[in-house]
Amino acid sequence: WREDYEGYVSRLMDNEPVQYVVGEWDFRDMEDLIVREPTLIPRPETEELVEWVVTDLQDTTTTTTTSILDVGTGTGCIGLSLCLSLPSVTVTGVEPCSKALSLTTENKDRFQQAFKEGSTYEGVWKGVIGEYNKTGYDVIVSNPPYIPTGDVGGLEDKVKAWEDLGALDGGKDGMDVILDLLNYVDKGGVKEGGTVYVEGDDGHPGMVEDWVKRKGKGWKVEKRKDLRGIERFLKITKVGHGMT
Amino acid sequence: ILALLPIPTHTFSPPSVTICPPIPHNTNHPNIHTSASLPSFRPFVTLPLFALDDGMVTRLTGIQRSFNEMTERLADPDVINDPKLLMKVMSERSKSEEIVQAFERYKGAEGDYDTAVEMMRESGDDPEMKEMAREESKIAEQNMVELEERIKVLLLPSDPNDDRNVMLEIRAGTGGSEANIFAGDLYDVYRKYASTQGWSCKIMDDSPGDDGGFKNIVLEIAGDSVFSKMKWEAGVHRVQRVPATETQGRVHTSTATVAVMPEVDDLDVQLDMKDVEISTMRSGGAGGQNVNKVETAIDLTHKPTGIRIKCTQERSQLKNKELAIQMLKTKLYDIELEKREAEERDRRGAQVGTGSRSEKIRTYNWKDSRCSDHRLGQNFPLQQFLNADIGPILDNLILKKQEELMKAMNENA
Numbered sequence A: 001w002r003e004d005y006e007g008y009v010s011r012l013m014d015n016e017p018v019q020y021v022v023g024e025w026d027f028r029d030m031e032d033l034i035v036r037e038p039t040l041i042p043r044p045e046t047e048e049l050v051e052w053v054v055t056d057l058q059d060t061t062t063t064t065t066t067s068i069l070d071v072g073t074g075t076g077c078i079g080l081s082l083c084l085s086l087p088s089v090t091v092t093g094v095e096p097c098s099k100a101l102s103l104t105t106e107n108k109d110r111f112q113q114a115f116k117e118g119s120t121y122e123g124v125w126k127g128v129i130g131e132y133n134k135t136g137y138d139v140i141v142s143n144p145p146y147i148p149t150g151d152v153g154g155l156e157d158k159v160k161a162w163e164d165l166g167a168l169d170g171g172k173d174g175m176d177v178i179l180d181l182l183n184y185v186d187k188g189g190v191k192e193g194g195t196v197y198v199e200g201d202d203g204h205p206g207m208v209e210d211w212v213k214r215k216g217k218g219w220k221v222e223k224r225k226d227l228r229g230i231e232r233f234l235k236i237t238k239v240g241h242g243m244t
Numbered sequence B: 001i002l003a004l005l006p007i008p009t010h011t012f013s014p015p016s017v018t019i020c021p022p023i024p025h026n027t028n029h030p031n032i033h034t035s036a037s038l039p040s041f042r043p044f045v046t047l048p049l050f051a052l053d054d055g056m057v058t059r060l061t062g063i064q065r066s067f068n069e070m071t072e073r074l075a076d077p078d079v080i081n082d083p084k085l086l087m088k089v090m091s092e093r094s095k096s097e098e099i100v101q102a103f104e105r106y107k108g109a110e111g112d113y114d115t116a117v118e119m120m121r122e123s124g125d126d127p128e129m130k131e132m133a134r135e136e137s138k139i140a141e142q143n144m145v146e147l148e149e150r151i152k153v154l155l156l157p158s159d160p161n162d163d164r165n166v167m168l169e170i171r172a173g174t175g176g177s178e179a180n181i182f183a184g185d186l187y188d189v190y191r192k193y194a195s196t197q198g199w200s201c202k203i204m205d206d207s208p209g210d211d212g213g214f215k216n217i218v219l220e221i222a223g224d225s226v227f228s229k230m231k232w233e234a235g236v237h238r239v240q241r242v243p244a245t246e247t248q249g250r251v252h253t254s255t256a257t258v259a260v261m262p263e264v265d266d267l268d269v270q271l272d273m274k275d276v277e278i279s280t281m282r283s284g285g286a287g288g289q290n291v292n293k294v295e296t297a298i299d300l301t302h303k304p305t306g307i308r309i310k311c312t313q314e315r316s317q318l319k320n321k322e323l324a325i326q327m328l329k330t331k332l333y334d335i336e337l338e339k340r341e342a343e344e345r346d347r348r349g350a351q352v353g354t355g356s357r358s359e360k361i362r363t364y365n366w367k368d369s370r371c372s373d374h375r376l377g378q379n380f381p382l383q384q385f386l387n388a389d390i391g392p393i394l395d396n397l398i399l400k401k402q403e404e405l406m407k408a409m410n411e412n413a
Helices: A002-013 A018-022 A044-058 A077-085 A098-114 A176-189 A204-214 B054-073 B083-122 B127-155 B176-196 B226-233 B317-348 B382-386 B391-412
Strands: A024-027 A030-034 A066-071 A089-095 A120-126 A137-142 A190-199 A220-225 A231-237 B166-172 B200-208 B214-222 B235-241 B252-262 B276-280 B298-302 B307-311 B360-365 B370-373 B378-381
Touching: A002 A018, A018 A024, A030 A077, A030 A098, A044 A077, A044 A137, A044 A190, A044 A231, A044 B317, A066 A077, A077 A089, A077 A098, A077 A120, A077 A137, A089 A098, A098 A120, A137 A176, A176 A190, A176 A204, A204 A220, A204 A231, B054 B083, B054 B127, B083 B127, B127 B391, B166 B176, B166 B226, B166 B317, B176 B200, B176 B214, B176 B235, B176 B252, B176 B382, B200 B307, B200 B317, B214 B226, B226 B252, B226 B391, B252 B317, B276 B317, B298 B317, B307 B317, B360 B382, B370 B382, B370 B391, B378 B382, B378 B391
Parallel strands: A066 A089, A066 A137, A089 A120, A137 A190, B235 B360
Antiparallel strands: A024 A030, A190 A231, A220 A231, B166 B214, B166 B252, B200 B214, B235 B252, B276 B298, B298 B307, B360 B370, B370 B378
16 A cells, blocks of 8 residues: 555645546546547536536427537546436537546446446547538537647646647637538538537637638527636537528 | 233323424415315224314324325335435325324224223123223223323424524623623533434534633534523523632623524525625735735625625635535524514514524523523533533423423313
8 A cells, every 4th residue: 555655645746637646536427437648638617518418408308319529538538428417318418538538438338337227338439520520419518629739838737748739729810610510510410400519718708709700601699608707618409501 | 812002111202292383273274175175084982082073083083194104105116216305205294194194093092991891791691801991991991091181292392493403603692701701601512412412513603702601502413303402501601609710719690592493494484695794804916816815704794784705714715605604694594583472462462483582591600500591490510510411401491392382272262
C-alpha cells in the first residue's frame, strides 16, 4: 500500500489531474465512470447539458424508441448517462480517437446492466462527424472541442499537459467542429422536428444563432446559461420553412 | 381451571408513543367505526366499573379490523411484488400491532373476569370454589386495569414526523472558540449515539472552528424512528467549564444551538424553482473545457426567505445540486413546522412538540460533573451524556410528555 500511496503522491505532485490518478470519477448518476489519460475528463457543465436533454425527453412518451447520436463520445459519459436516465433510447456514438473509443466501450460494459428499460448503446463509429453518413436521428447531443486554437496555449497546465488537445481545440474561433455538426444537421443528420443539444464556449450559442439566421434556416434556437452564468448551451429544433 | 393471564414485566415502551394534536370526535378517522359494527363478544353479565368505555371499544375494534385487513394484504401477490407498497403496508400494520395485541389480551382478561363472576354465582354453598373464583376475578380485574392503562397510552396520538430521518444542525453560539469546541463535543455525542442506535450519520456540510470543533455542522441521520428520539435535542445547550483555550483557569459559559429537522418527502414542501438562485461557488473565469474543475460546490439562495445553502459533499455537480435542494426543502418544512407548533402553543397554552428553538434546554457543568435538563428539572451524570448514553434522558422526556398528554386528554374527556 505504501508503494501505491507514494506513487499517487508523486503523480499528483507532477500536476497530474486527480481524476486520472484515481482512475474513476463521478458523472451524474455514475459513481465510477472510468477516466484515463488522455481522454477528456467530463466537466460539470456537461452534466448540465445532459440534464437539459433528460428533462426535455423524460415527459414525452413515444411508442417507438428515440434514436440519439452522441458526437465526440470521449469517456462515453453523455450517451451512457442518457441510457441510465431515459427508457427506450438507442444511442450511437461518433469518436475519432481510438483510445477514447475503447474507453467508451469499457464504460458501456460497466454500466450496461443499469440502463433503463428498452435502452441500448448501439456502438461507436470511428471518425469525424464531417464524414459520417448515417442520418435521420431524433436527437443529437454533443460536447465537441470548442476552445479557440489561440487560447489553447493559455490553458492551465493541468489541462494542457495531460488531456487530449484534439478534444479541446476547435479551430480559429472554436467553432470548427460545431460548424461541421451544423452542416451535418442541415444534410438531414437529424429528422424534421428533431433536436440538437450542444455545449460550447462563452458566446458560441449566439454565434450559432447568427449562422442559422444568415443561412435563412427556420430552425428554432434556444440558448441557456450554465450555473456560473456563462452562455454555454444551445438547443436547435429543426423546423423547416413554413412550419411553426 | 382458568388459565392465568401472563402479566407483562414492564408496562410500556415509551419510544413508540409520541406527540400530536388529539383526534377530534367528528373526523372520518379510518379507525373509528359506527356503533352498528360493534361485535357481540360482550357476555350478558354486568361489566366492572373500570372497563373500557364504549367509545374506546368501538375505536379499538376498528383498529383491529384494519390490522386484520392489512395482514390479509400482506398475502396479496400484488403487494408482495411491489417492494415500496409492501414496506408501507408492513409499517402501517406494525404500528397497530401492539394495540391489537393489548386489546386481545384485554378481551381475554374480561372474559376471564366474567367467567370468574359466573363461577362465583354458581358455586353456591361451596366456599372453596367461591374463594377460588373470587381470586381469579381479582387477578383478571388487575389485568384489565393494567391493560386499559396500556391501551390508553398506545392510543395517544403520535407525532406524524416520528418515523422520519433528520437533518441535525449544530451551531456554535456565544463564546467564540470555546463555543465551536463545544459544538464539536455535541457532534461527537450524537455521532456515537447514532452508531449505538444502528443509524447512519453523514456530514452534509461543516465549517470547522480555528481552534477545533465547528462553527456550524449539518448532519444527516437516517434509520428507524430517528426524529422520535433526536427531536428532544433541539434547543440551546449551555456549557460551563474551563475552556481548553483558557490560560488562567477561569470558568466560561458558552452555548451551542441544535436544530433538528425531519426530512421531507417531495409532497410536503412546495418549492418553486423560480424562487431559487443557484450558482457554483467559484465565479469568474472561463469554465467548461478550459479548466479541470475538481471542486463542484453549489451555492443556493432561496430568495423569498433568504435561506442560503452551500453543498460540497459530492464529486458530481448534479448530486451537489440535488442535495442542496433537499436541504432547502428540509429547512422550509422546518419553518412551517415551527410556525404551526407556535400557533398550537399559543392556542392551547401548553407544550406541544418540543418547545421553541431558542429555548434553553440543558446546562452542562464540568465542575459538578452534571448535566441538567431544564424541561425535566432533573440532573444526570455528565459522563453518561459524554459517553453518548442519552437514553435515560430521552426516556424521561418522553414519559413526561405522555403524562402531559394523558392529563390533557382526561381534562377534555
